[in-house]
Amino acid sequence: MTQDELKAQVAQAALAYVQPGALIGVGTGSTVNAFIKALAASGVPVAGAVSSSEASSRLLAAAGIKVLDAAAVTELPVYIDGADEIDGQGCMIKGGGAALTREKIVADLAQRFVCIVDASKQVAVLGRYPLPVEVIPMAAAQVARRFAAQYGGEAVRREGVVTDNGQHILDVRGLAITDPAAMEAEVNQWPGVVSVGIFARHRAQVCLLGTPTGVQTLTFA
Ligand code: 5RP
Numbered sequence: 001m002t003q004d005e006l007k008a009q010v011a012q013a014a015l016a017y018v019q020p021g022a023l024i025g026v027g028t029g030s031t032v033n034a035f036i037k038a039l040a041a042s043g044v045p046v047a048g049a050v051s052s053s054e055a056s057s058r059l060l061a062a063a064g065i066k067v068l069d070a071a072a073v074t075e076l077p078v079y080i081d082g083a084d085e086i087d088g089q090g091c092m093i094k095g096g097g098a099a100l101t102r103e104k105i106v107a108d109l110a111q112r113f114v115c116i117v118d119a120s121k122q123v124a125v126l127g128r129y130p131l132p133v134e135v136i137p138m139a140a141a142q143v144a145r146r147f148a149a150q151y152g153g154e155a156v157r158r159e160g161v162v163t164d165n166g167q168h169i170l171d172v173r174g175l176a177i178t179d180p181a182a183m184e185a186e187v188n189q190w191p192g193v194v195s196v197g198i199f200a201r202h203r204a205q206v207c208l209l210g211t212p213t214g215v216q217t218l219t220f221a
Contacts, residue, residue: 001212003118003120004034006118006119006210006211006212007030007031007034007116007118007210008034008038009210009214009215010031010034010116010117010118010208010209010210010215011031011032011034011035011037011038011116012038013116013208013215013217014035014038014080014114014116014208015035015038015039015042015044017078017080017112017114017206018039018044018046018078018080019077019078020044020045020046021045021046021047022046022047022077023046023047023048023049023050023068023073023076023077024046024049024050024076024077024078024079024080025049025050025052025076025078025079025080025081025106025107025109025110026049026050026051026052026056026060026079026080026081026106027052027053027056027079027080027081027082027099027103027106028051028052028053028055028056028081028082028097028099028102028103029081029082029096029097029099030082031082031116031117031118032056032080032081032082032116033056033059035080035116036056036059036060036063036065037063039063039065040063040064040065046065047066048065048066048067048068049065049066049067049068050067050068050069050070050073050076050106050109051067051102051106052081052099052102052103052105052106053097053099053102053103053164054164055097055099056099070102070105070106070109073109074109075109075110075111076106076109076110076111077110077111077112078110078111078112078113078114079106079107079109079110079112079113079114080114080116081094081103081106081107081113081114081115081116082094082115082116082117082121083115083117083121083199083204084096084121084129084132084197085121085122085123085126085127085128085129086115086117086121086122086123086204086207087122087123087124087125087126087180088124089180089203089220090113090115090203090204090205090207090218090220091126091180091181091198091199091200091203092115092126092198092199092203092204093126093127093129093131093132093177093197093198093199094132094197094199095131095132095133095134095169095197096129096132098132098134098158098161098163098164098169099163099164100132100134100195100196100197101134101163101165101167101194101195102164102165103199104195104199104202107199107202108202112205112206113199113202113203113204113205113206114204114205114206114207114208115204115206115207115208116207116208116210117207117208117209117210118209118210118211119209119210119211119216122209125176125177125178126175126177126180126198127174127175127176127177130171130172130173131153131171131172131175131177131196131197131198132158132169132170132171132172132196132197133155133169133170133171133172133187133193133195133196133197134163134165134167134168134169134193134194134195134196134197135167135168135169135170135192135193135194136167136168136192136194137167137168138192139190139191139192139193140155140157140168140170140192142190142191142192143155143170143190143192143193144156144170146190147170147172147175147187150186151172151175151183152174152175153172153173153174153175154172154173154174155170155171155172155173156170156171156172156173157169157170157171158170158171163194165194167194177198180198180200180203181200181201183196183198183200184196184198184199184200184201185201203220204220205219205220206218206219206220207219207220
């Protein structure tokens with residue numbers, strides 16, 4: 001089974017978490033693109049979507065799904081998004097598509113985070129995937145020095161990328177994130193960090209894991 005087929009499989013499975021007639025939160029990335037396609041094809045009616053990126057908003061609009069401003073919404077029943085890595089507690093690394101800040105904002109509105117990934121994203125300890133951090137450009141060098149000094153990580157700017165919020169992304173290699181909640185809390189309060197791509201506080205409650213033998217549903221307390 002190809003990775004695209006695994007993504008299509010979890011995208012289809014995620015439809016079970018969409019309440020007909022309700023709002024949904026929609027993430028960003030190739031797995032989410034497959035979900036938007038599946039949602040449009042399913043005919044399941046939704047009241048609208050709060051999107052985590054301009055790219056997803058465009059796809060949703062093209063599929064005829066109304067896109068709502070996050071400011072107009074107080075709560076979402078569910079947020080559906082992919083991840084770059086997910087551990088055994090539902091903590092994730094996200095931001096491979098540079099949308100981490102808006103993803104965390106939409107996840108914060110949601111009662112339930114349903115993560116859709118193929119099995120290659122499942123890890124015991126987060127950090128093999130370079131950790132994305134959105135930073136205000138003025139702070140980038142100082143944030144990179146802090147990662148080296150405090151965690152032994154090497155932070156490199158993602159060249160040519162400017163986020164939907166007009167900021168830069170650092171990708172941090174060489175981390176073993178054994179305590180995701182602690183690192184998330186620490187890095188988030190460094191001056192100039194817009195947000196760090198560790199989702200521990202906003203971890204997944206459900207993970208739909210695409211495997212060659214079918215979709216596994218993992219739930220986290
Ligand atoms: C975007 C993200 C994505 O969820 C993550 O990069 C996974 O993407 P894909 O589904 O393409 O593998 O965090 O910022």
